[in-house]
Amino acid sequence: MTNIIIAGAVGLILSMLGTPLAIRLFSRRGIGQNVREEGVQAHLGKKGTPTMGGIVFVLAALLAYGASHLAMLEPPTVSGMLVLFLMTGLGAVGFLDDFIKIYKQRSLGLRSGAKALGQLVVGAVFAVLVTRQPNVYGITPAETRVSFLRDIGPSIGIVGFTIWVLIMIVGFSNAVNLTDGLDGLASGATGAVLAAYVLIGNWQLRNNCIDQLGPNCYWVRDPLDLAVVAAAVLGALIGFLWWNAPPAKIFMGDTGSLALGGVLAGLAIATRTQLLLIILAGLCVVITLSVIIQVGSFKMTGKRVFRMAPLQHHFELKGWAETTIVVRFWLIAILCAALGLGLFYVEWMPK
Template identity: 40%
Template sequence: MIQHTQLITIIIISFLITLILGPLAIPILQRLKVGQSIRDEGPKSHISKSGTPTMGGLIMIAAICITTLTSGHANNDLYVILFATIAFGGIGFIDDFIKVVLKRNLGLKAYQKLVGQIIIAIIIAVYQSKTSQYGTEIFVPFMKQSLDFGILYIPFIATVVVATTNSVNLTDGLDGLAAGVTLIVSLFFALAALYYGNSSATLVSGALTGACLGFLRFNVHPAKIFMGDTGSMALGGAIAAIAILTNMTLFIPIVGGIYFVEALSVILQVMSFKLTGKRIFRMSPLHHHYELKGWKEIKVVIVFWAVTLLLCIIGLFSLKV
């Protein structure tokens, strides 16, 4: 079983690997002209970001894999979480490749991404339902009991995985936003997994925490590199898989509240415009709404980080109720 000191070591190792890989990867991506394109309808302040290297998620994926696979604690659960991270990152990579290399702005079609996501999600759900000592039960926050989803477990879990992954993807719209929020959320799951004695989840969560922390060195405003869909999809897949394999799926809307409201803002915006012709927000996802209200990008990011920290503290409290 992993101890507190080992968790700290894992975080530091992943952090250092990311710091080393960053300066190596950025010039390569620049030479390959793998630059981010900025939407014309987006905030005007983002125009200057056009051409910034993207697909930086490859750095985090590499750091997570190197850290975990050389830890000496590998088992099936760890491989499943890594599978989710790499598989979702792979979908994001293909999407990024089509957009920035082949210059097709729309990337993968929505149904193509969705089909791939659902297949990966079902694999994770089936694995957990067959191997977990809790079967189809999921821990309930703030209660010392579990809820058995029975035959609804696999469709429910698959839905959560797809929703979480796409929500993290939507959150990645400002320098350091998705990486910072995920850093805090992954640290929560590292501590929660440690509390429940789940070594695999503790290990990957710690590596994810370190990778996000290291990536922020290059991704905070003004960003030298973006994670792209490669990174945001990988982060979302990792968080979802960690939550599922620790039977803490119902904690995602709490500690990942920012992911939730970012996705909800897009859904409400689309529904409102289609039904009434009016927009609820100045722009969605939500972080752009605050930008257009006059908030500086850095302020939006720090506030969203602070809210995530508060939500994760509440999540930690719910473990001991």
């Protein structure tokens, strides 16, 4: 538990202090947000706001993770390092996207194909490594099986599992990216999921199958370190949210949103709660579905279901204040995370 507290506290402090430094540095160098002319007109006033703020909380989370292990004189674990690799790798893809936007002064960065390729390469490396490196008990960070509240069903093989992992990684990194449209929305929504994974990792540690055999224990490698990763990112994200809350002084950019989507997918895979993430991150899933519905409806019927997609912009065009949308969506995100935790706990209870 001490590891978790140290990671969260260091991440919070580093991000809280580092973000205003990034705001001043990015402002001086003209690293500002470009806004689409055809988008929500109220957003035109945000043009020039410093972006790529995700660099701050990604670095803060990495340093916080290292600080927690240094303080406890414990080496990093394979599971923790793999999830952080996924976060950092996808953050690097997002950084390239943001850099191109700023360098070419346009609202579009990497071409969709190049962006997807970057996500797939990082995801493929993670998918291959996550099924290897067993510990002394023979437990690998993940098995080649689909999971809900724990692994279910037979093995789908390394090829099938790799495809499944890639779908998760690309899906959730893009889901958080779509959620990142209003000041503080993605930060608050993903923060609720990270808080849930701190509790899930801690619960799996206290009920692992190494210390106690039984139908309600968990075969998860390094559950404590996964909770430490979640706490480090959560603390760093809260520090960033202090400056990102409406009206935002800095945006996370694709650097931050892709990194956050990656860490959520990585935690779900390593804690064997892959399908549960759909519930825990329910808000991001609904926002992604709104885009799919909008595009599908327009292509098939020529009509739009929403005034604008993603969903948060639909409510903006209906006249809702930005802060109203953000707070209400935060509440939905918290409820989704609570529902997922409830299901996790009920499944564990003795039958």
